[in-house]
Amino acid sequence: MSGPWLVDGASAPSVVNVDPAREFEDFYRREVEWARRLAFVLVADAEAANDIAHDGFARLQRRYPRLRNPRAYLRVTIVNLCRRHSRSEARRRGATDALGCSAVVSAPSLELLDLIDRLPYRQRAVLVLRYFEDLSEADIAESLGCRPGTVKSLAARALDQLRKELIK
Structure with missing residues (x-):
């Protein structure tokens, strides 16, 4: 049974x-x-x-x-x-x-957090769910109600934007 x-x-x-x-x-x-x-x-x-x-x-x-x-x-x-x-x-x-x-930013870590905070919400959410929650692209897509390809695109754009801002 x-x-x-x-x-x-x-x-x-x-x-x-x-x-x-x-x-x-x-x-x-x-x-x-x-x-x-x-x-x-x-x-x-x-x-x-x-x-x-x-x-x-x-x-x-x-x-x-x-x-x-x-x-x-x-x-x-x-x-x-x-x-x-x-x-x-x-x-x-x-x-x-x-x-x-x-806001006044006084430390590099605060600067990075501020840059992440300024990302569009979906880009920020993808980074958090990928690197903080360690979710797969499929799980992130399910959480955000989008396709895995959209997750990849959002992550790439977010990381590219952070790179550009940090190089300035």
């Missing part, structure tokens, strides 16, 4: 009481720091990253019992929430830059 209710290949059915709320809490504890880091790398703002991670978990919780891969769902949700945040920040930053305000 086989089925999801069997434990460790047991030949007789074993009753396993799985509390979905507790299972979600365990998942949250295991993954919350990963979710915050992913959001932070995408938006470069610790407070916003924390909010985005928690929003992602709130959205995940509603669907958690029905999902085969909750981490993949959470990753896509966080990427989408970061995209929305980046768009609103770009609008806000455009208004701020028009007033002559700008």
